Amino acid sequence: MHGVKRVQYSKEALEAKRQRDQAKLKEYLALTHDILSRKKNNDMCREAFELTTRLLRVNPEFYTVWNYRRQILEIDMIPKSSAADTNDLLAEDLNLTTALLKQHPKVYWIWNHRRWCLEHVPNGPTEEDSNGWRMANWNKELFVVEKMLEADARNFHAWNYRRYVLGTMPVRRSELSELAYTSRKIEANFSNFSAWHQRSKVLTALWESNTVDPVKSKEEEFDLVKNAMYTDPGDQSVWIYHRWLVGDGGEAALLKREINTIQELLNEQPDSKWCMESLVHYKRLLLQKHTTSFQPGEQVNLVESCIGLLQELGALDPARRQRYKESSEHITRLST
Amino acid sequence: MSTDLELHIPLHVKYIQSLGKSKDDLMYHLTAHLRMNAIYWGLTALCIMKHKDALSREEMIEFVMSCWDDEAGAFGAHPDHDAHIHSTLSAIQILCVQDAMDRLDVDRITKFILSLQKPSGVFAGDKYGEVDSRFSYIAVNALALLGRLHELDTEKTVDYIRRCKNFDGGFGAVIGAESHAAQVFVCTAALAILDRLDVIDQDTLAWWLAERQLPSGGLNGRPEKLEDVCYSFWVLSALSILKKVSWIDADKLMQFIISAQDPDNGGIADRPGNQADVFHTQFGVAGLSLLGYPGLDDLDPVFCMPASVIEARGLKKGWQALPRQPTL
Numbered sequence: 001m002h003g004v005k006r007v008q009y010s011k012e013a014l015e016a017k018r019q020r021d022q023a024k025l026k027e028y029l030a031l032t033h034d035i036l037s038r039k040k041n042n043d044m045c046r047e048a049f050e051l052t053t054r055l056l057r058v059n060p061e062f063y064t065v066w067n068y069r070r071q072i073l074e075i076d077m078i079p080k081s082s083a084a085d086t087n088d089l090l091a092e093d094l095n096l097t098t099a100l101l102k103q104h105p106k107v108y109w110i111w112n113h114r115r116w117c118l119e120h121v122p123n124g125p126t127e128e129d130s131n132g133w134r135m136a137n138w139n140k141e142l143f144v145v146e147k148m149l150e151a152d153a154r155n156f157h158a159w160n161y162r163r164y165v166l167g168t169m170p171v172r173r174s175e176l177s178e179l180a181y182t183s184r185k186i187e188a189n190f191s192n193f194s195a196w197h198q199r200s201k202v203l204t205a206l207w208e209s210n211t212v213d214p215v216k217s218k219e220e221e222f223d224l225v226k227n228a229m230y231t232d233p234g235d236q237s238v239w240i241y242h243r244w245l246v247g248d249g250g251e252a253a254l255l256k257r258e259i260n261t262i263q264e265l266l267n268e269q270p271d272s273k274w275c276m277e278s279l280v281h282y283k284r285l286l287l288q289k290h291t292t293s294f295q296p297g298e299q300v301n302l303v304e305s306c307i308g309l310l311q312e313l314g315a316l317d318p319a320r321r322q323r324y325k326e327s328s329e330h331i332t333r334l335s336t
Numbered sequence: 337m338s339t340d341l342e343l344h345i346p347l348h349v350k351y352i353q354s355l356g357k358s359k360d361d362l363m364y365h366l367t368a369h370l371r372m373n374a375i376y377w378g379l380t381a382l383c384i385m386k387h388k389d390a391l392s393r394e395e396m397i398e399f400v401m402s403c404w405d406d407e408a409g410a411f412g413a414h415p416d417h418d419a420h421i422h423s424t425l426s427a428i429q430i431l432c433v434q435d436a437m438d439r440l441d442v443d444r445i446t447k448f449i450l451s452l453q454k455p456s457g458v459f460a461g462d463k464y465g466e467v468d469s470r471f472s473y474i475a476v477n478a479l480a481l482l483g484r485l486h487e488l489d490t491e492k493t494v495d496y497i498r499r500c501k502n503f504d505g506g507f508g509a510v511i512g513a514e515s516h517a518a519q520v521f522v523c524t525a526a527l528a529i530l531d532r533l534d535v536i537d538q539d540t541l542a543w544w545l546a547e548r549q550l551p552s553g554g555l556n557g558r559p560e561k562l563e564d565v566c567y568s569f570w571v572l573s574a575l576s577i578l579k580k581v582s583w584i585d586a587d588k589l590m591q592f593i594i595s596a597q598d599p600d601n602g603g604i605a606d607r608p609g610n611q612a613d614v615f616h617t618q619f620g621v622a623g624l625s626l627l628g629y630p631g632l633d634d635l636d637p638v639f640c641m642p643a644s645v646i647e648a649r650g651l652k653k654g655w656q657a658l659p660r661q662p663t664l
Contacts, residue, residue: 001613191560319585
């Protein structure tokens with residue numbers, strides 16, 4: 001149970017609620033009993049199907065009833081239907097889950113059933129256009145999932161489903177349109193790490209396929225991130241994404257440039273934990289990977305600066321002071 | 337003991353006992369699909385609070401056995417509910433804690449679990465095919481408890497988990513999914529059981545996990561999300577396995593969990609002031625155990641079961657919780 005406020009009811013109020021619930025309870029138990037008995041007897045009739053609709057509207061987490069519903073569809077209803085009727089049947093089930101998701105956006109079983117429906121969309125409407133129904137359904141799914149992400153931009157069920165839908169489109173969409181989608185989500189809210197995460201996946205694919213020029217595209221990302229850092233230097237989403245963008249620190253020039261950018265921001269925001277934390281991270285990468293190219297004194301300066309920053313971090317963010325202490329010890333060891 | 341840090345054990349025991357007695361309550365029946373899990377949560381919390389006997393062992397074993405789905409060869413969540421890998425693990429865990437593993441048809445359950453592995457290496461929850469790294473952990477945990485881990489294709493299982501890993505060190509539910517603390521727990525614990533912690537970028541992951549702690553002391557599950565008591569376990573278990581519990585502020589987290597107790601009726605909620613449930617009660621108590629809260633028994637963060645039970649079966653891995661405090 002998440003996010004339900006605790007209310008202290010009086011004895012009388014509790015008793016009144018119990019009384020009110022009794023009728024509902026009786027009906028619910030009778031319906032459950034009816035359905036589970038029919039299931040045991042392999043009853044595959046339309047009436048049983050309608051009963052599962054009734055029960056799932058009350059309790060969409062009753063996975064056994066979803067299973068039974070799929071059995072009826074698979075064993076009885078779909079085999080007896082034309083392809084067009086099957087497509088309609090599945091559309092009805094998709095509509096049912098859309099309605100349920102509005103009330104229960106985080107119930108795994110509803111999302112599962114949606115996927116099952118999608119996977120059973122038949123070929124059609126014609127032999128020439130055998131992907132037509134699938135295209136229509138898949139496009140509708142993207143629309144629904146975008147609505148779900150408008151209601152809660154961090155709903156991981158919706159994001160996972162979105163990736164599934166995109167990955168199984170009958171005709172693949174360009175990754176560029178997904179990149180544009182993440183831009184919109186990030187512009188709406190820089191804190192939306194789910195969108196930053198998606199962006200990291202989409203860009204990786206775009207760079208690997210050379211759909212966009214990796215060098216130019218990376219520079220555009222650094223601009224975007226810099227903008228976000230300056231907007232709210234306390235937002236960890238952006239810093240985590242920045243860490244991905246910089247990567248394993250193989251390029252000394254890039255590390256140094258980013259260190260300078262962050263240092264400038266720290267000068268403006270002297271209490272920024274994430275500036276300090278990131279400076280230590282990138283300076284440590286320099287110390288681990290680029291000592292051979294150092295000027296005299298550079299190593300000592302970097303080590304001293306990291307140790308100073310880690311001391312400040314320990315005071316500023318005492319919850320994690322043990323980690324800062326261990327980092328400090330690690331960096332000291334790097335210099336000896 | 338300072339009263340503002342007191343865990344109300346007698347109240348929580350009473351709360352857990354009361355859960356099975358609310359059969360004229362609509363909510364009780366609306367959550368029947370979680371019954372097996374709920375019993376496992378309640379029993380584990382009771383064990384950690386040293387009140388294992390507060391629920392009848394015989395009744396519990398009989399209930400578990402009444403959930404056997406003979407067609408599938410595994411357990412459902414409730415009598416007449418379909419078998420699922422999640423309720424099957426809970427059933428095994430309950431019987432293991434109650435020292436009643438002889439009631440299990442180990443061959444059939446092993447077959448059921450192994451039949452759910454997909455060519456990619458991930459496991460499905462049941463024959464309807466939802467896949468998730470949670471189910472990989474459940475399979476690994478269950479097979480270890482059953483003594484049948486040698487029948488698992490370890491390479492394939494590990495390979496899928498590796499492909500769920502993200503640049504932030506965390507793991508998602510499927511390949512491509514965002515890192516989430518609960519998925520981090522299942523993937524880290526599965527890798528611990530399989531002795532494959534080498535797959536993890538340990539420093540990066542421990543950093544990401546430590547950043548889950550918010551100023552309230554509570555932990556969130558993803559960047560820029562709200563704190564919730566259940567993450568006390570998801571994050572802490574993974575930190576214990578990485579031997580980095582000291583990277584967060586234990587005292588503040590303890591205070592947060594304690595403040596989410598219902599001081600009148602018992603139980604722990606997701607957040608202070610919210611309604612308690614057995615899920616958060618278990619994961620709150622589990623978190624407190626890993627933080628060294630005095631008077632509790634040790635919890636094994638890999639299996640999420642009493643540490644003594646796991647040790648007795650020779651399954652203990654090299655995790656590290658905070659030392660048990662003598663008093664507050």
